[in-house]
Amino acid sequence: MRTQLAGLDENLLALPLYEDHHRFAARRLAGWCQDRAELWEVPTDRAPDVSGLRILRALGADGWLAFLDPDAPSSGEAAASGDGTGTAPGLNGDFRSLCLAREVLAYADDLADFTFSIQALAATPIIRYGTEEQKRRYLPPMARGELAGSFAVTEEASGSDLAAVGLRAERVPGGYVLDGEKAWIANSGIAGVHCVIARTGEGPGALGLTAFLVPAETGGLSCDRSVRMVAPRSLGHLVLDRAFVPDTSVLGRPGHGFVIASDVLERFRMTVGAAAVGFARRAADAAVGHARERKIYRGSLFDLPSVKAALADSEVALNGAALLVARAAWEIDHGRRGYPRHSSIAKLAATESAQRIVDATVQIFGAAGLVADSVPERLYRQIRSLRIYEGASEVQQMIIAGSLDRKPVPPRAPASADAL
Structure with missing residues (x-):
């Protein structure tokens, strides 16, 4: 476990890529997930429509979607103090907040992340391009979780x-x-x-x-x-x-439809990478826990060099993915024009890495990782779609390659002997 609140990497949160209100909101959401786990602790054959609406209403009722209504009282100021005394959870709608929210929710449950992300995705074109009448009609009930x-x-x-x-x-x-x-x-x-x-x-x-x-x-x-x-x-x-x-x-x-669709997808690709980080972190934590507890050859599974190598590779990939997602979110929050490129980089790297991390976790669990509704089995099914949604990995490769500077780099002048 990386922290007392599941799904958070406190060392990553401490980096200057984030501000105090991001840390406050992420910790509070992680605590909310632990307290409201009954929302997704249901049988495998759950009806996703029913479960999704229940989760949506809970997210809205507890203020986690308030940022979707620009006219609602801002939660950012309440979060900035970090004292936890305010009633607003603290998601202010910037992309570092959205990415952290998806990481935390994905760690807790696939459907929780899915419900939150699609509501934010659907509201964003209205926030950015809607008329005042359209905003008044749709955004308040969407922010309350009453309208999907x-x-x-x-x-x-x-x-x-x-x-x-x-x-x-x-x-x-x-x-x-x-x-x-x-x-x-x-x-x-x-x-x-x-x-x-x-x-x-x-x-x-x-x-x-x-x-x-x-x-x-x-x-x-x-x-x-x-x-x-x-x-x-x-x-x-x-x-x-x-x-x-x-x-x-x-x-x-x-x-103007192509511009709207492209703009929204470019923004949300990095959040798909954030969800992948949440899945990968859950898988990596499960793999370490199982490896330490599983007794084998007068020791534990963790003592095997091949298992240690797999866990190390997963940790390296997880850290790289989390940093790329944080960098992409920082870019858009600071108004950098090149953020679409970094959004694609974050999605591609995080989703592909998460697929490998989850697969390694299943391998470490062995037959126990193939049992229906076990954590590795659920993650194995859940992670696969993220390599397709908001543009498949191959599409991201095309976007990234197309963003590369095609201008020839001028040759450097040879250094003089005096400069050596």
Whole structure:
């Protein structure tokens, strides 16, 4: 165990990449997870829609989503003192806070992290691009955990290629008619509002996309809840069959959908890396605990050189991933223009490293790590999706490579003898 509060690395928190209010909020959330563990201590066959709504309502009721409502009283000042006397938990909505929250929640439970992250993901385009009326309508109930949201971009035929979105929005008097399908949409079955990216045709490819806020009660909108994932999650397909939405449902402006979707995904990729760090830390802690307790050859499993090597490799990879996530969050919080590159680096490194760490944990546990609903088995199923969500690892490689400076580096002048 790295600290008395599960999921936290106090040595990492002590670095100047973080401020006192980040440390306060992270510790308080870790304590909340320990106190509210009954929210996710349920059988393996739990219905993710039901569990997700229960967790969402608890997060909202206890103030962990308050930062989604810009007009709500700020929790940042209460957190800054670090005395724990305020009622606000302390998440102020910056990305270091979001990443730390996902690390802590992922360590505690996959569905807890999933619920928190999708709510933040769905609210962000409204916060950044919504009209005042849209913000007043949707953000307060989302911040209270009373209204779930979804971010509906992906389609079966387009995958990670945003410019290939095919769902059409036809202009009609007073609004638009949406026709098509979205696939693999988180919270699709429980969301009260969907942010849908559709093709309005202002231009070819990426230039012809628009974002819409589509309430769940919209006529012609339905959800196929039959999609079952390797890790239980509220996820399915959306069908829009001649669904009419008024002009007031446009988010931002027509033709601006690609910019909105890209902006949101660039921001949240680093938080996927943060969740991977939480999974990896849980796996690494479990592996060390099991290795020390498992008796073998007149000693413990921990005494075997091969096990020590595997644990050491996991610790190195975990530290590297956590630092890259912290660096990416620091970059965006300080307004650095190059943050999208670091967001992709953090996601790629953290998710790939976490996959290896979890696999090593299963190996160290042996047959015990394959038992259904054991910690290693759950982590093994849960970590796999993070290498795909918000852009697969191969997409991140393309983004990172595309961000490299292609200008030739001028040769250095030879040093003079006097300078040696």
